[in-house]
Each structure stands twice: as C-alpha cells, then as structure tokens.
Amino acid sequence: MIPYTYALHKIDNNINFGFHADDYSRFKFGDELVAKAFGKQLANGFIKDFLEDNLASEQIVVISSPYCFIPTATFAMKNYFVYQLNNWLVDQGRLVVQEAKIHRTITYKDDYGELNAEERMKLIGNDSFHIDKDFLKDKILFFLDDIKITGSHEKMILRMVKEYGLKNDIFMLYFAELVNHDIHPNIENFLNYHQIKSVFDLDEIIQGGNFCFNTRIVKYILNCDFNSFSIFLERQSDDFIHSLYNLALGNSYHTIACYSKNLTHLKKYITNNNLKLT
Template sequence: MSDRIALHTLAADACVLPSDGVVPAIDYSRFKYGDGVASIAFGRALADRFHAIVAPRDGERIFVTSSGYGAVPPAARSLVSPFVARMRRLAPGVELKPLRVHRLGVSPGDYATMDAAARELAVGAKSMHVDPRIDVSGARVIALDDIRVTGTHELAMDGCLNEAGASWIDHLYIVDAHSAAGRPSLESDLNGVAASSVEDLLVIVDSPRFVPNARLAKKITTLGRFDQERFLAAVPPTVAAWILDAVERDGLSHVPAYATGFRRLQLTAEALAKTTATA
C-alpha cells in the first residue's frame, strides 16, 4: 500500500509555480541544480507536512529514500538528510534510517523533457532495486522526490520497494504536477526558471551549502563551447573535476545525447588547465 503527499499541487491549467509560499518558483529551480539552502528548506517542510498528516508511532521502523539513481545523486537525494534530521526532532521515538534505491541503466536524454511513453522506456518496471543485504521487510518507506508528472518513476519505486517487503510506502513530493502532465515541457520549464543561463548556474554554484547533482552535470555537458568555457573558467577546479567525473561514472559519456558535449567539455577543461599552468 502507498500514499502521496505534496507541498504544492499544480492545477491542470497551471504552467508555473507561485513566486512565494512554500514552493517559490525560483527556489524550486535553484534546488534542482544544487542550491543546498533550498534543499534544506524543502526537506524540513516535507518532514513538517508528513508529521502533521501521518503522525508516525513511537517505535515504528521507517526508511527514508530519494528517487532511485545510478552513480550520481539527483537533486532529490539532498532532501533526505534535512528530512531525517527534522523528523528526529519531531518524532524522537521513531526509528529512522536513510535508504538508497539503486537504478539500473541510463536515460537516453533529459528525463524532464520526455513524454509518458519515453519515460516508461527510460524507467522500466525492473529498473530499480534495493540492496538485498538491507532488511526493509515490514518497515515503512518514505520516498522523497522533487516532482510527480506522469507517475512512471513512482510505479517503478513501488515495484522495487514492495518486492523488498516494505509494509507501506509514502511518496512525498515538493510538487505534484500530475494533473498538468499533458504538457511534455512542463517539468523542464519549471526547472529552468532560475537556471537558464551560465550566470544563473554560477550563482547557484557560489551559494551556501551548494550540493552538485546529476542535473547540473548534464546541463553543463549540453552547453555550447563558449558557455562551457565561461562556466569552467569561473568555478573552482573541484567543481569542474566533479562534473567530468560524474558524467563518466553515470555512463553519460557513451550516451549520444551527451557524448559530444562531454568530449568538448574535456577538451575545454584541458585547455584551461594548460593556460593556468603557463600563466
């Protein structure tokens, strides 16, 4: 069995998030590209909402996970720590443990731009699994995610968590946009509100508690040469190295949608390194 809670539900005729409130459009967009302050705010807000609605029992065993991923965490993973910390204050008698759901395979492109059919191909029914050494049987699992659009990812998560023996699954979202799922570009549009330019991305990288994630790595990989140069020249070398490593570890360097951009990014990074060394 499962249940669903969201901080903000997008109306069927809506195409933007509000400018203020619990989920401001700018904060949501910045969160998707690594703004850790926004992650903390959303993680805590989800814990407050869950505790108010569900009121878990003392002694209850609960695992907290994000959306499933391969090698590099998505933005949703940054919600887990602030959520768990807040819940431990709100419900000290509850046994809370972080959990990771592993995802097999690599998306052939940006999941946010895919329609329902493409998402089903990218996230198959058997694409997720829990480490069999972790005993989830009989426990409640809270799955944190940024947005629900078609529900494809939710079904895949339900499949693997039920197979692992979870007694109940709570899906907690920052935004539930399922009623507006007919617009393929909706999720991508929401993501890009405050992350449409290199300048926007540099502000996020320079923000307090910045947490790099898979979406940022993909974004930088798909930029043109000039924008990649501007980005790499402005960020700390550790951030540039993290992005290059993340793309390789996630297997994106072999995906047609990212391969050319990744090679261009490598060459740009090498050229900048040589310039710095001879300066």
C-alpha cells in the same frame, strides 16, 4: 500493495504553485539552502497532516529518488527532511530513521521534463532499480522525491517493490504533485529552468556558498555548447572543475557521445593547468 501518497503542494494551475518557481529552479541546480527549506517544509507538513495521528512504532527507512553515482537534487532535500523528522521522532520517544539507496542503472540522456506520460514511461522503462531487500524487512518505507508529474518514477519503484516481493508499508512522499492533468507534463521543465536559462546563470548558485552537485547540473554543463563550456570553465574554481570531472566519470558520462567533446576538453583543461585528475 497500494502505497500512501503525500504531496505538500498540489499543482492545479500553471501560475500559482504554492512555492516560488525560481526557488524550485535553484533547488534543481544545486542550491542547498533551498533544498534545506524544502526538506524541512515537507517534513513539517507530513508530520502535521499524517504522522501526528498515525505514528507507528516500526522502524522507518527513508529512501531518496534512485541514482547511480551522482545523487539527484532530491538527495539534498532528503537530508534536511531526515534531520527535521528525527528531531520530532526523538521528542515522541521513537526511533530515528534509517536510510537506504535505490541503485539505478540509467539508459538514457534525454531531458525527461519535456516528455509526456507515455514518452516518460517508454524512456525510463529500460532502467533498472536495485535495493537491499533484507535490510528493509519489517520496516516502514518512505520513498522521497521532489515532484510527481505523471507518476512514471513511482511506477518504476512499485515495479521494483513487486519484483523484490516487498511486503512493507510504503509511503510515497513528494514536495509537489501535478494534480491537474489538463496541464502538459512539460510544466516540469518550466519549473526546472525557470531561473536557469544558460550555463552562466549557474554562477550565482555555484559561487553563492550553498552549492551541492547533483545529476542535473553535471549533465547540463556537459551538454552545453562548446564555446560556452570553455568560457564557463575559466570562471570556476579548481575544486569545482576537479569534482565535475570525477563525478562525470562516476556516472559513466565519458561513454555518452554528446558529452564527449566537452569532457575531453575538461580533461585537457585539468592537465594543462597542472590539476590532479584524482
């Protein structure tokens, strides 16, 4: 089936995005305050532009972008999207949304945002997506993601939909979408790293009181150079260090060679500072 696609912001140039690039960068690296704003804005936009005139009576299921153990940045945005949407649905006398997870087996460590469309599809094409088909029966599905650049993730989701034989009405919802295809897809990394130029730029977000872990920040920290990583650890709380290690294990990052030196040091750091490993 052909899904309905909605994006709050349409990116047609590389200067004005409809949102602040610094905010987007902070969002991608765990600033939950920005995730809250983005989620509420996306919900309000979709309600105004579509749901007010097209609200169906079926149960809605909201599904965040696929992940393994550590959620993506979209997961935090999804929470506030759901809160805002539920408030509106209750006012309309409708059922509040349900949620489901796409379980993802990831086969790569590369920085996806630097790649073109062909490279992205080649990379992500080896991943596998899984979902509870029976739970979704006869429900409307909202697949939520932060940005659509080449559509590779959307193609993978629709491949999963086909493989599972899902007959649901499907909506693909994005905070932003690149609509000018003369712009190289690496504009995604321009946005991702607009405010984060080194691991030390993360301190303001981590210590700002509105931080939540996601896949990107864990990978970024584990992949930085060893000297920077060592200094960075000294500046973090015990709780942060504890969470970083356990999340890394949960996503099997201990099996990825380029993370091994930093992860080994992290384990030793925990041991030497008498922090519990669990």
